[in-house]
Amino acid sequence: MNNHNLKEYWAINIRYVLILISIWFVVSYGFGILLAPTLNDIQIGGFKLGFWFAQQGSIYVFVILIFVYVYLMNKLDIRFGVQETEEGS
């Protein structure tokens, strides 16, 4: 494993983190707070949308984001050969 490859691994990791954190921000702070009053004009079932994002939706999205990151990183670890062996690293 040479340094050049490791640098690329890290760069891709940073890119994943930035993309996922942007979604994290948009959903919680965007939909749940800043845009909540506007989104509240839309009603789905009994929920006003801004209220739903603030008290339900953002939490579901948080869970999904973590599992997407886990999936992406496990694949990336294998691609760059930095995955841990069974005994641990």
Added chain:
Amino acid sequence: MSVQLWTYIFVGITFSLYIGIAIWSKASSTSEFYVAKGTVNPLTNGMATAADWMSAASFLSMAGLISFMGYDGAVYLMGWTGGYVLLALTLAPYLRKFGKFTVPDFIGDRYYSQIARTVAVICALIVSFTYVAGQMRGVGLVFSKFLEVDIFWGVIIGMAIVFMYAVLGGMKGITYTQVAQYCVLIFAFMVPAFFISAQLTGNPIPQLGFGSKLVDGSDMYLLDKLDQLHTELGFAAYTSGTKSMQDIFFITVALMVGTAGLPHVIVRFFTVPKVKDARISVGYALIFIAILYTTAPAIAVFSRTNLITTVNEQPYDQMPEWFTTWEETALLNWVDKNGDGRITYAPGQAIVGSPEINRTNGEIVRGEYGEVTLLNPLTSTENELYVDRDIMVLANPEIAGLPNWVAALVAAGGLAAALSTAAGLLLVISTSVSHDLIKKQFNPDISDKKELLFARIAAGFAVLVAGYFGINPPGFVAEVVAIAFGLAAASFFPAIILGIFYKKMNREGAIAGMIVGLLFTLAYIGFFKLLYPEYNTPEYWWFGISPEGVGTFGMLINLIVSLAVGMIFPDPPEEVQEMVESIRYPRA
């Protein structure tokens, strides 16, 4: 069977279980005591983290708080879950790769400085002690409300239980008791929620129920009905709230970042075998937490609706039995200001301060309608009802007319939530003393056996201190929770993030950042919460930011100071930069 008998049965069974685990999981080395030898299965760790994290406040108080805050309650819901995304993406995997025992360990090694380590230890101790006092208080409250045991003995019993498994088993004992405690608390939280959701909306899943139509024949959505009730009574609509948008924003950031910087949460991710496990373990933890956190806002809506429709403009003498029972505990009280014998519920406080029951010779003095009378002066609002926030979860089963065993279950769940968090915090306190102070600073040559002994002594001592604060709570326990999160956000979080993502960050910058962030946050909270509470209103706050949200400011100041001071001083030594490089890759 009575609620009390059921409570004795549930508490008896769960406590025997915790003690059993304590005996089975005795730790024999410091590695076992501090991080369970790093052999915890990621799913197990996720569940333990959930119990570690969800405290008496999450279990007993949060749904009640939200039901009075409406939309604004989102600060807790998002703030106390969103931090896990930060943990999974930016902290847990790297700290696991670093592979030591504590957060001060990382700060001390990464910033090649005993001063940095000491600052981190001080932060860890302040955060953990403020937090743990509240937990012991929660234990005492449950005992006194449900078992009619004196708060003093309630705390003593709680201390004895925690002492057994935390001091004997260390992290190993704590992990497996936390798994058991998670099962108890989530079952206790969900059972009443299913029942009440089905009663009100016909849909037993609370997450869907509170967006459904009522089954009372009105063909109205529950939330629309609640908004309507609120507006009629003069409250802001439930789904819009009253806090300013920037305050909501700042509080949410402070709670999220604070969560990600709490040492007792971070240390849980040192206990899994691999980096890969640390990542997924955070995901499992958040699923387990989300089950409770997506149910709590539903419970808030159900209990708020139930409360308003049961009491408002109804004659006092037609109140159900639970109303009169909770009156005697001074958690729910009525003062007939307009003398019409009916309960008027309106915005504002009904009385000055918390209720003090009027007694002569120990007998409660009753009013014209048989109500419990109070000594408190009345306020000038129309509101005649005092409702303690905690009652919304505690009394929920009774308000909904559920069987006695459900109410008893809530008591056992509250105890599980308080004990599991207390144990996690006590472990942080004990490792900070035995490992970060004694082993790393005063006596590096200490044998593992001796260090383990010190860890046990420190844990025992911390239990005693926590118990003392549980029995004699400082008047500001509720206030200082803001301090715990603000401090974690303003001290640890930037130092760890910079330590991982910015290789050139040096010790001078990090230390300056932590100290300035810490002092600024302490000063702001101390000023408004302790010294001058009369100024604690939006017109005096900086940029409209309440003390709860100031940790966000502290974090930004920490970042700026760290980077600015860091530029003046030389880069960290080569071997430190290499260490930073190495924690970025799971292997190699």
